[in-house]
Amino acid sequence: MESTNKYFFKDMSVMFGRSMRHIFRSMDTIITVSITPIAFMLLFVYVFGGAIETGTENYIDYLLPGIMLMTIGSGIAYVAYRLFMDKQRGILERFHSMPIARSTVLWGHVLTSLISNGISIVVIILVALLMGFRSSAGILEWLAVFGILGVFTLALTWVAVIAGLAAKTPDGAGAFAYPIIFLPFVSSAFVPTDTMPSAVRVFAEKQPVTPIVEAIRNLLSNQPVGSEIWTALAWCIVIIVVAYIFAMRIYKKL
């Protein structure tokens, strides 16, 4: 039925270009996204950090992976928000009444999410460097770190797509992100899990954030990465597949 697939990539690049313009014309979103994680980074490093025993010399080195995940958590709230606005303003309807491949509309937002979160992560790393973060990781390790973060972003972005398409209000579109932003607290992102009560510890050790944080932490400190990296990726891929299926189902009904 769709005779439009030969233009899939062309259409997608138009959609992508459009939402990238949104990002660059509202750089404040990048700042808003980075501000909370930076505040937490300052708080934890300069206030609590001295009292936290992590077994690493430099607390910020321990902390940074969790902060990165928090950044992505707050970044994807904007994906939901932008998609919701498209739906509400009728732009989605305009696109859908045109002879284009329908799913490119979503893919444009998803790609933009990857790029804008990438920019936020770079901002966070620069601030961390100013605060004394040092890494012995080489190029390959850094690529692996960005790879993991990319897959993590993709997973959360598809969750955000569901939120944006299903939301009834702009606030509702972004609200789903709060639990995700705070998920790192109940993990090994800020403190080792050993001192947590056993029920909390079981949750903290089993939830997806912990293996992701630990894999990134080991990569950045040039330590061998164990099986946790595969656990981390498996979590992300399961989330991607499930969220993608749900998102597409909601999208088709629009």
Place this chain on the structure above:
Amino acid sequence: MNKNIIQIKGVKKSYKDVEVLKGVDFEVEQGGIFALLGSNGAGKTTMIKIMATLLKADAGSIVINGFDIEKNHGGIRGSISLTGQFAAIDEILTGRENIQMIAKLRHLENPNAVAEELINRFGMSEAADRRVGTYSGGMKRRIDIAMSLVGNPKIIFLDEPTTGLDPEARLEVWKIVKELSSAGTTVFLTTQHLEEAEQLANKIAILHGGKIIALDTLERLKKLFPPAKIEYVEKQPTLEEIFLTIIGKKGGEINGIYK
């Protein structure tokens, strides 16, 4: 040759238990202005969304520009263009970028030239490079309609094109619609304002209770209903006429708007 470019037969649509369209039939001739008239909630928007392939009808047949909606969404989407009830524009982009975007999505050869031409035609060269978010309601509507003209679709659907516009902007839209039609585009519009249908349309259909209860030219509709009476009434200027006179722009002579 005046073949019917839109053929609608027995279209039904329900939302949950509410039957909005209960068997709608009508045909639209090529090239004219067709107005679907109805009160709020009569199902005008539903009908337009069904024709624009955004909603699926529960029953009935729809053929637009020779394409059957059951078999060829792509063909219909390539023949039509939809201007929804609320200006569907990207407010962060400029007017020019909005038009260029649509031109690229319609896979036209030279999106920049297409945008330039439409901007000039709509007298928007001053505003074209400002973000749409800064535009007035009337300007947004103009850009919205300009976006719908990209690629010269055969049929344009306008869903309540003047709702929420001030009188001046409304006259502008009317003028654009008339020009479109004289250039050969088929215009299908919905409205709840009788005056609008009267001003523009050469065929008027009245949608009421889920069905088309009348469909004809204005002259014949007038003959059907209460015969004309002759009364002598002192004609006071309407507030609209006063408003337009004070601001110095009387209907039809809107300067600098259009060519």
